[in-house]
Amino acid sequence: MSGGETRDKLVQEGLRLLLREGYSATGVKAVVDAAGVPKGSFYHFFPQGKEGFAAEVIELYAAHATRVRKELLLDSRRPPLERLRSYFEHYVEHFRVLGFKEGCLLGNLSAEVSDMSEGIRARLDAAFSAWESDVARVVAEAMERGDLEPRVSPAHIARHLINGWEGALLRMKSEKTQAALEEFLIVTFEVLLAPRKAGA
Amino acid sequence: MSGGETRDKLVQEGLRLLLREGYSATGVKAVVDAAGVPKGSFYHFFPQGKEGFAAEVIELYAAHATRVRKELLLDSRRPPLERLRSYFEHYVEHFRVLGFKEGCLLGNLSAEVSDMSEGIRARLDAAFSAWESDVARVVAEAMERGDLEPRVSPAHIARHLINGWEGALLRMKSEKTQAALEEFLIVTFEVLLAPRKAGA
Numbered sequence: 001m002s003g004g005e006t007r008d009k010l011v012q013e014g015l016r017l018l019l020r021e022g023y024s025a026t027g028v029k030a031v032v033d034a035a036g037v038p039k040g041s042f043y044h045f046f047p048q049g050k051e052g053f054a055a056e057v058i059e060l061y062a063a064h065a066t067r068v069r070k071e072l073l074l075d076s077r078r079p080p081l082e083r084l085r086s087y088f089e090h091y092v093e094h095f096r097v098l099g100f101k102e103g104c105l106l107g108n109l110s111a112e113v114s115d116m117s118e119g120i121r122a123r124l125d126a127a128f129s130a131w132e133s134d135v136a137r138v139v140a141e142a143m144e145r146g147d148l149e150p151r152v153s154p155a156h157i158a159r160h161l162i163n164g165w166e167g168a169l170l171r172m173k174s175e176k177t178q179a180a181l182e183e184f185l186i187v188t189f190e191v192l193l194a195p196r197k198a199g200a
Numbered sequence: 201m202s203g204g205e206t207r208d209k210l211v212q213e214g215l216r217l218l219l220r221e222g223y224s225a226t227g228v229k230a231v232v233d234a235a236g237v238p239k240g241s242f243y244h245f246f247p248q249g250k251e252g253f254a255a256e257v258i259e260l261y262a263a264h265a266t267r268v269r270k271e272l273l274l275d276s277r278r279p280p281l282e283r284l285r286s287y288f289e290h291y292v293e294h295f296r297v298l299g300f301k302e303g304c305l306l307g308n309l310s311a312e313v314s315d316m317s318e319g320i321r322a323r324l325d326a327a328f329s330a331w332e333s334d335v336a337r338v339v340a341e342a343m344e345r346g347d348l349e350p351r352v353s354p355a356h357i358a359r360h361l362i363n364g365w366e367g368a369l370l371r372m373k374s375e376k377t378q379a380a381l382e383e384f385l386i387v388t389f390e391v392l393l394a395p396r397k398a399g400a
Contacts, residue, residue, distance in 0.1 A: 022312045024224035101315045110370040111311035112222045115301045124374040151391050159371070160387040163380055164360065167367030170310040171359070174324040180363055187360040191351050192392055 001037070007045045009035045014057045019102040023054060023113045023120075054109070055123045061105045062127040069134045080141040081148065085189055088165065092181045095169070100176045103169040106131075111170075132158045148193055161188060201237070207245045209235045214257045219302040223254060223313045223320075254309070255323045261305045262327040269334045280342040284335070285389055288365065292381045295369070300376045306331075307366040332358045348393055361388060 001009065013034040017026045028050055032039050046053040072087040095103075102108075106127050114121040136158035142148040164184055171180035201209065213234035217226045228250055232239045246253040272287040295303075302308075306327050314321040336358035342348040364384055371380035 020315065022222070022224055024222055025316075103311060106374075107367070107370050108311040110374040111303060111308040114373040114376075115220065116225075121374055121376070128371060128374055151394075152387055156383050156387055157391075159380060159383050160364065163367030163371050163384065164364040165367065166370050167307070167363030167365065170307045170366050170370075171328060171363050173314040174306075174310040174321055174328055176314075176321070180359065183356050183359055184363065187352055187356055187392070191357075192387070194351070 003045075006035070006037050006041055010037065010042060010045060010053070011056050011060050014053060015060055015105070018054065018057055018109070019105055023050075023109060026050075028053075051117050051119055054113070054117075055119055058105065058109065058120070058123045058127060062123075062130065065127070066130065066134075069131070073134055073138055076141075079147065080138045080145065081189070081193060084135070084138050084142075084161075084193075085185065088181075088185060088188075091165075092178060092185070095172060095181065096178055100172045100178065103173050104166060107166040107169055110166075128162065131162055135161055142193070147195060157192075160192075164188065203245075206235070206237050206241055210237065210242060210245060210253070211256050211260050214253060215260055215305070218254065218257055218309070219305055223250075223309060226250075228253075251317050251319055254313070254317075255319055258305065258309065258320070258323045258327060262323075262330065265327070266330065266334075269331070273334055273338055276341075279347065280338045280345065281347055281389070281393060281395075284338050284342075284361075284393075285385065288381075288385060288388075291365075292378060292385070295372060295381065296378055300372045300378065303369040303373050304366060307369055310366075311370075328362065331362055335361055342393070347395060357392075360392075364388065 010031060014026070014031050017030055017034060021030075028039065028042055031053070032042050042053070043049070046056070068090070069087070072090055073083055075083060078086075095101075106124050109120060110124050114124055132155065136154040139148065139157045139161075140154035143150045143154060168180040168184040172178065210231060214226070214231050217230055217234060221230075228239065228242055231253070232242050242253070243249070246256070268290070269287070272290055273283055275283060278286075295301075306324050309320060310324050314324055332355065336354040339348065339357045339361075340354035343350045343354060368380040368384040372378065
């Protein structure tokens, strides 16, 4: 493997382990063993150790999430609320296939690590902000088209949706069913973002 | 200390540590050191080790949460939606005092441990269910009084509220501000649970 390939392999295995085991339970040894590289390689690429490494893993995860949003959420040929629904439905299917495990790396590390590492907290905050900004764009579009009553700002709605989704993922993990995710869709699209009633 | 006092002290210190550090980062040694008791005491009271111990800590946390709900949420002398709001506002103040750290033990352990321990997962599930059931009672009361339009079931609304709150706590931890909690209150009470409009 070239240096770049070794580094990529470490970050990819780190992502897999952090999603499965969490931050504290993932040791550097487990990461290098999974990547099949000597421990020295890890500290060559990540001299700051596990904390800096986890920040890179968050970057990889956030970059992937950004691509999914670009594809499913920001395709302006479809009506905004329809895109928003497809976007969340895509992830319901993703977690069904995974057996309702793992959840969202951003939420998991917010719970476990954001009080302990300022570096990781700042990366999580940035990844959430980018996500919120994309969802707010779609909500604003729905309001501009008159599909949604502008009772509170698009940013408030976007943050509320993302937080509701993150909480539903926690409940999914504790129930090991898709009930919380389905209820998120029902309450979000039948109540919170329900279309304006004619004459109301 | 008597045996019962030692056991209680271990569980109390365990709660403090699990909230601050998470599950994997909290060793048995840290718990016995914090409680000032020999390590043998821990295994005397918790022969199943850390996993069984954590289940007891969840019980203590859930019992406290149940008392708070009884006091703030289920006092039938006040209108249901007013109680629901006071209940969440009580916790906004709690987390403000804590510096937006820790969050909810149930959510944190759902994120970190529910894929790894079936025993802990089941305790978390039970604690969430009891919480959902209390909140659903208040939502049902609001619907019966006509304060809230019965568009979806009280149980769906209750679960959505709790998950939204849990997600807002994750965002609070990654932002270290109360913005996500305040927005949860705004969107919940001005949109999701907004009173029926006259004539609508």
